[in-house]
Amino acid sequence: MEKTMKKLSENILDKLSLDFLRNQVLKNAYGNDDTVIAKLDPRVLIVWYLFFGLVPWFSGNVLFLAGCFILVAATTILARVAGLVLFLFLLGVFSQTGYLFLVSLLFGGNAETVIPLLVLTLKVATVSLASITVFSGLDPDRLSNGLMWFGCPEKLSFSISYAYRMLPMLMEEFQNVLLSYRLRGKAPESSGFIGKVKYLIYEVQIIVQAFYPLMLNTAKRSRTTVEALEIRGYRYAAANKKVKKMKLSSLKVTYDDMLFLAVSFLWMAIVFVVISYI
């Protein structure tokens, strides 16, 4: 227990520093704009996601699910998702169902107990990977355009792309504010088990506290942003249908999109053929 705690506090606080987190988030948001997945039309990907994000829930067929899983695993690799996201995915799947599956395997579970767990694990994994492919493979700006095409309100898509523009700035500012707390505050001694726990609590505490100045700073910035949006015609665009059309005219379904859908379709067809033969 002590060892795990020690590891936890060391790993999370020192190795997984905020700097590392920031880098991973940025990598995920901006670092993979040149992958096959990122170049696809967002609408095509959203439709694709509707299939792989929903259908697995309604199937109990291991082969079908395994087929889906292999495909979305392949797209996740194509999307070059950041390591941290994959790690969180693995952790999530394992903590949900994976550990039950392993435990029942280890303690002599037979097919009757193992298969339902395998089905559940595959479902969760497939849907998660499909989400990761779409939401982290596609840059948020394109995603918001895709959503707008399907009729999501302009405000939502503006918020997504604005968050996308502000993210690096906010993270850097958050880091600075947090640093003010770290340097000026007094950290508890971090030796011994109790010390480690106290230190962990302290760190969580200042992370929470640091949000307060961050929000005030952001509010201060937003004075200019609001005025600038007014000058730059944000309000006019929202009232003008023509603008929406112009925005969406950049979306084009290309040969690559068709190929992507065709390959997905072909693969699933093979899976169905195999299932019907068995």
Add this chain to the structure above:
Amino acid sequence: MNVLEVKDLSFTYPGADVPALNHIDLNIPKGDFIAIVGNNGCGKSTFCKVLNGLIPHFITGEFEGAVSVGGVDTQTVEIGDLAKIVGYVYQDFENQIVRPTVLDDASYACMNYAMPDYLERGRQALKNCGLEGKDEEYIWQLSGGQTHLLALAGAVSLEPEVLILDEPIAQLDPRHADLIYGILKDLNERLGKTIIVIEHHTEYIADYCKHVVLLKEGHVEWMLPAKEALDKVEVLQASNVFPPQVTLAAYYLREQGRLERDFVLPATIPEGKEVFGKLDFANPGIYEKKSKGREVLVSFKNVSVSYRTVKGEPKKIYEGLDLSLYKGEKIALIGSNGAGKSTMMKLMTGLVKPNKGEIFLKGIPVHETKPEHLSKYVSMVYQNPEDMFIKDSIEADIAYAMQVRSVDGWKEKTEGLLERFRLKELKNRDGRLLSGGQMRRASLAIGIVLGPEILLLDEPTANLDIATRKEIMKTLKDMEDVTDTVLIATHDMQLVAEWAERIIVLYQGKVVADGSRNEIFGNQEVVEKAGIRPPEIFTMGKLLHKDAFCYTVEEFLQSFV
């Protein structure tokens, strides 16, 4: 033809007792390049917001008089229509950029106003603003100067007749400042745009502007051709506007009767050469400041650092850096953006760990110590003072570090610091809501609370007008008894020349020069390589005589008789 006509304009903010703008009458001809100068709070920004219609359409208050821009009455049309006539670039320009990539942002307004050729307009604007080829880059990959150009491009894309820029170069190094003004000049001369800048840097006014408007307590004192305006030394100084050093030098010479009485004061170095050419070099000895530090305080031994990047290989900042800083030194760290100044400070605070090498601070191995344990010895004041305010009043902010450490008499010490930094009346205010100069003073007070062995300041004079800069310099001198070793990273060469005893020049992660001010500013090779711009008066002196080393107007007056 006048592009701007203001008739008897008055404006009062809701709840304010005195009007921010008071009976302003002003006509600006098309194609002019105008600087608006004046005290803090004289109504410069308010006036500019009247011109683009934000007042009274977006910001309400008591509005009287008439303003017409490009023949259109601002009261009768909407902001959107005015935006196509008047472009505006804020002082905090990074907050007016709302899109993630460059071309997207440059064409954003055009798209919003449903112009079918919005991308083409965006591209053209980027080209006009010197950002060609950066279309697909992300906003956060741009340098400060490029971000400013992008904000300008966003305004230019609508092809307005008038461009207004609020303090365009306050945050930029000299190279970028020249670039911005070069582009404004081009927009003015080639495309015939009328340019209005709010500007403190009178050297730039002398070089680029055609007219100067002096605002005082909300009304126009005068509008004059730039040369005549800068000649009015007393009037300008009364409004906390400081004429170029060359002008000041000539002014004092004239006042002392050492030059004949009736001539127009020079505003630029070539003009100065003509006026001062008749003077003799008195050789008063070389003005020099040298560090006397002997005891090593911080040492870098073979330090290498690189950063993770979003894409590709980690970026190398330092490789094999060796450097010692001595106790009692006043060190200026200079070099262009991205040369590694901030990284060096972060290394000393233990925040960034070197990949290789060792750093010692008073014998403590910084490279293996947590920043928390170093905060007693080293303190850093960030470039952005807002990030230092973590409590809801500056009194609480100053007290915080002492309070949590149960320092004896922390209450009295807080009191003392408030007194020393002239913050007593403001002690219950939130730091964020103070003026620029007050914010800096508060952040300096917070920085020295624990009496650190070494104080690190990142750009302490950025974004400040010259009067406030002078005040900060005075504060720095006052602090000497608390913290005797101070390192400042800065672009402000006047600060460097007047304050520093040792100057370290960084260029692409290497120390390319390290020495006193005469050794650095006198070394033409280093000055050119690292893009250093010595104070104007220094350059003037050097031009007159190769042995002249004068950093202030006073020193210049003693050197030349």
